[in-house]
Amino acid sequence: MRMTIPVARVLSALLADPEAPRYGLDLMRLTDLPSGTLYPVLHRLRAAGWLAAEWEDIDPVAAGRPARRYYRLTGDGVRAARLALAELRALAPEGRPSRGGAEPTGAPAW
Known part of the structure; x- marks a missing residue:
């Protein structure tokens, strides 16, 4: 998986x-x-294989909106995302603010 800023933001949000x-x-x-x-x-x-997706089971007419597709990291995705983000943080240039902690709390400020 090529780690781009958008990928890192999505993974951080999902890992929160x-x-x-x-x-x-x-x-x-x-x-x-x-x-x-x-x-x-x-x-x-x-x-x-990092992400699973499934459509919600609703009646769009009764709900008044289309069904949503929900995304969730797989077990392998959680492990791979944590490792990839840790490696990315280790490569961050000196002087860039560290987000600290083992778990990301949201999208990085990159």
């Missing part, structure tokens, strides 16, 4: 609460990424 299912608009808000950047990242993460 790995058990919480997230949908596209939720991830767009958490990462500050537009849909044209977010959805290709989600597709790449799914193709790599």
Whole structure:
């Protein structure tokens, strides 16, 4: 998986609460990424086996909105994402503020 800033932002957002299912608009808000950047990242993460996705089971008419597709890191995805973000932080240039802690709390400020 090529670690780009958008990928790092998505992984950080998902790792903030790995058990919480997230949908596209939720991830767009958490990462500050537009849909044209977010959805290709989600597709790449799914193709790599890091991300699972499933449609919610609702009646769109009764709910008054379309069904959402929820994304969640797989077990392998959680491990790989933590390792990839730790390696990325280790490569950060001197003087760049550290986010500290073992668990990311949200999208990095990169």
